[in-house]
Amino acid sequence: MATKIVYRCKNTGGPDGDCEHAASNETLEASAVTFNESGQAICPGETVFGEPCGAILEEVIPPKKLPLGIIAGSVAGLIVVACVVWFFFLGGDAQLRIEQTSITLAPGQSVKVEIFNDGNASLKLDDVTFSDNEFSVDKTEDSLEIAPGKSGFLRIKFAQKAQNNIQGKMTIDSNSSNGPVSIELEGNANPWTVAEKLNSTSTILDKE
Ligand SMILES: [Zn+2]
Numbered sequence: 001m002a003t004k005i006v007y008r009c010k011n012t013g014g015p016d017g018d019c020e021h022a023a024s025n026e027t028l029e030a031s032a033v034t035f036n037e038s039g040q041a042i043c044p045g046e047t048v049f050g051e052p053c054g055a056i057l058e059e060v061i062p063p064k065k066l067p068l069g070i071i072a073g074s075v076a077g078l079i080v081v082a083c084v085v086w087f088f089f090l091g092g093d094a095q096l097r098i099e100q101t102s103i104t105l106a107p108g109q110s111v112k113v114e115i116f117n118d119g120n121a122s123l124k125l126d127d128v129t130f131s132d133n134e135f136s137v138d139k140t141e142d143s144l145e146i147a148p149g150k151s152g153f154l155r156i157k158f159a160q161k162a163q164n165n166i167q168g169k170m171t172i173d174s175n176s177s178n179g180p181v182s183i184e185l186e187g188n189a190n191p192w193t194v195a196e197k198l199n200s201t202s203t204i205l206d207k208e
Contacts, residue, residue, distance in 0.1 A: 007033050007057035009043040019053040021045040027060055094148070095119035096176035102184035103170075105158035110138040113154045113170075117146040119177060125154075127173040132166050134159040135185050158187040165189050 006027040011019035021028060021043060033041045036056075043053040061069075095118040103111050117123035123146040128137050138157035146152040156170060166187035173180050 005030060006060050007041045007043075008060045009045055009053060009055055010058050011043060011045075011047070011053050011055035017048040017051075019043055019045045019047050019055060021053070022055075023048070028057065033057060092120035092148075093177035094121045094123035094146075094175050095178055096123055096172065096174050096181050098172075098181060098183055100183055102186060103156070104186040104188055105135075105156070107158055107162045107187070107189055108160035110155050110157040113156055113183070114151050115144075115146060115154060115172070116151045117148055120148045121175075122147055123174055123176060125152075125172060125174045128154060128156075129171045129173070130168060130185070131170075132168040132185075132187070134162045134166055134187055135168050135170065156185070158185075162187055162189050 006029055008025070008027050009019045009021040012022045022045075028041075028044070030041070033044055036042055041057040041059070043055045043057050045053040047053055097116040097118050098113060099116070100113060103113065105111055115123075115125070125144040125146075130136065136157050136159070138155040144152050144154070154172075158166075164187075166185075166189075168185040168187060169182050170185050171180050171182040
């Protein structure tokens with residue numbers, strides 16, 4: 001805050017006579033005065049007898065700028081406080097994360113997908129969409145909401161009657177700051193291929 005302080009000389013009526021600056025009751029800019037070792041402003045003026053004044057000056061905060069400065073400062077301070085409060089208690093971002101990058105499903109199989117919220121605001125899931133309608137959300141919890149630092153589950157399913165292998169994608173829309181999040185889905189109608197995948201990675205079994 002640049003509330004500019006000016007200075008006024010009060011050296012009147014002393015034995016050395018009035019200071020020119022005191023007599024005219026003018027104010028002096030900080031740049032016009034010198035400061036002693038204690039940081040006090042010293043009058044650069046002369047008395048009526050031509051002697052250096054040298055009086056310690058009175059600090060004057062220009063009266064018209066004072067209320068505005070205080071108000072502006074207070075408002076700015078309040079805004080900062082409000083932003084901090086908002087950020088920690090009400091605001092911030094939700095951040096959706098899924099550890100799995102792809103999921104393989106056999107016909108009729110359903111798998112839990114764990115959804116993490118790494119943000120500091122509540123994560124609200126909107127829409128879960130699939131690139132192929134052989135995939136679906138098996139069990140829908142209404143408006144799945146995940147608290148900061150917590151996780152929740154979606155259960156997704158590959159259709160029982162699926163005949164073909166399908167490479168697909170699931171996309172979750174939410175209020176996450178990183179936007180829609182997608183993972184690969186592989187619907188595998190050939191059970192032998194699925195068995196091989198299950199043997200090679202146990203993540204699906206672990207999640208179940
Ligand atoms: Zn003076």
